[in-house]
Amino acid sequence: MSQKLTGAEMVIEALKDNGVEHIFGYPGGAILPIYDALFQQDSLEHILVRHEQGATHMAEGYARSTGKVGVVLVTSGPGATNAVTGLTDALLDSIPLVCITGQVPTPLIGSDAFQECDTVGITRNCTKHNYLVKNINDLARIIHEAFYIASSGRPGPVVIDIPKDVQFALGEYVKPSIQIQHQSYTPRIEGDLSAIEEAVDLMLKAKKPVFYTGGGIINSGPRASELLRELVELSGFPVTSTLMGLGAFPASSNNWLGMLGMHGTYEANMAMHDCDLMLNIGARFDDRITGRIDGFSPNSTKVHVDIDPSSINKIVDADLAIIGDCEHVLEEMVRIWRSKTNAPRAEAIKPWLEKIEEWKSIKSLRYENSEIIIKPQFAIQRLADAVKDHDVYITTEVGQHQMWAAQYFPFEKPNRFMTSGGLGTMGYGLPAAVGVQVAHRDATVIDIAGEASVQMTMQEFSTAVQFKLPIKIFILNNEYMGMVRQWQELLHGSRFAHSYSESLPDFVKLAEAMGGKGVRCEDPAKLDAAIAEMLDYDGPVLFDCRVERLENCLPMIPSGKAHNEMILPDTADIANIIDEEGKKLV
């Protein structure tokens, strides 16, 4: 085994040894040796993207739908800088990525060489960790370590910057060790047992409990979602979830309250506000969730389960903190609950469940349908109905359509909803759908999109055509950057500064020009047939769904307000709700 490999060959070996099957990338001068090594093997499939940002979102979609690490391969300079948005997105949503960037040869570093940029400097604050490999003998160890860091603890993106001379250099390849021991990085997996027991005791005493679950459950793996379902069955407690956590708990369950937060349901937000015990499992009290902090769930005892110690007490103080992996903590909760009681708490919390039914009866997701024009909410409901028997994965862009997807598409399983939650990256959904489809060739993969967002990474449709990935891009086309327009209506006297989508392409012709299929629909009566036409086509489809242009995304907690101050769909005048303080917030 003492045969020496070049750096480029080592990269391929290390990727294979870390279980990689697909890479999303784009070649260029400083990464050519690795592309040459890639050319001479068959076990790794390379997906050629059209822009490096697309590669990062594809890797995110791939990672989020499989639980594996997404791998990106790009060149130096612009290759690396184009990847920055996706890396930041992955950092904020805790998605495991390994991004390998080419770099100019070591002697040229710092000379402003062609296509040189300070990749580790630029990506230092938008990665979980990053490396510049200056010595060939460090390369294999660093790649193995990068996979370990990306996927363990709170997952995140890791960049490995490899100068071209290191890619050519010869060195000894070392296999990854079974059990990686890192000197200073030791994520805590197992939660403190006495704290978990205390949490169960609180649960057994609670009169108004609610589970507030997040992306941490999904990152923890499918077993965590099963355990959550088990714990909910045992306890009978209601469940709400963040955007990132949708699917961890089935929307068809009676205990499901819908998503919470700025565009969450009335019942979810009221339950959060009025509860006496909040069980935060793998969520981080994001500002889209909490609304006004000093009005956030004022009378509850807060239990916070998170694998990242820095999430605890960052925004909202926890009364009981459990640092550990959701799967482990939930497993212990279930075990301890069973050891303490056999009876569910349904009877004890009956008044609370009745109160929740009362809130549900307000029907905060109601909207006025139309026979003349397609309502965006209706479009998503029809889409959901059409694919209810499919093996379906949904991605979204960012904006109104994203919130409508979260509100109206019922998610039953984890890893089925890919969306940019933390960074809010318009242009995420189309490439993410490509990444998902690469991992799940036979599944139905749909990007619920807006006409503005989708144009940001439109060119990746061509990637889908090239690799025969039959993604469906379902564009809710309202000719506005809808969420921007809504906020202008709320905050800026309906002066719609630059939020109208002028000069829109003809999406049907565009799809055809790129080698896919285009479908257009503007009549609610023809919508089902048009959706069927989209789903029946064996190839990428752009669906131009013309919807009501001025529809607002409601309900909504206006900025600067608390959970119990929601705007409901029948609020006529939304323009005067937000006060001066609220206007300064995002």
Add this chain to the structure above:
Amino acid sequence: MNPHLRASGSAYFLTKVSKKIERHTLSVLVDNEPGILARIAGLFSARGYNIESLTVSETEHEKGLSRITVVTIASAKTLRQIKLQLERLIPVHKVHDLTAEGNPLERELALVKVAGKGENRVETLRLAEAFRAQVVDASTTSFVFEITGKSSKIAQFISLMVPLGLVEVVRTGLSAISRGPDGM
């Protein structure tokens, strides 16, 4: 307005979180690798924390470890966050809030250049002796003093040198270590 839109009183009876600002000295044990200082400094600037003073030097060569002493000013809640955020960095081994753990030993070194003639030179030397500042360079018209001690002592010495012909000062920033037999 819908009745449910009326703000409930509950939100407004909460006590404001104490925003009392404290000065703390943190000791950070890190891998001595390229970019580590940028990681630490970048974390402080990215998250809006203050750096009052920062010193770094390798302390255990065989293990490739450096100790960073950083003085920051923040509320108790932010101080906890700073410690946790630092611990999140991969090459960081340990973070100790020395101020929170007790009364640490804190020392700083300064080199102070003073130029002057006649009576001022005599007074300068007299004060230097009182402050136990060493003369490390002298010419017929100037001295360079080396002074170590608490930051407040150094600041006081410098202010006394101003009227006597202070030319310039360099300071190392604070180094700190805990008292008693235990290491970090």
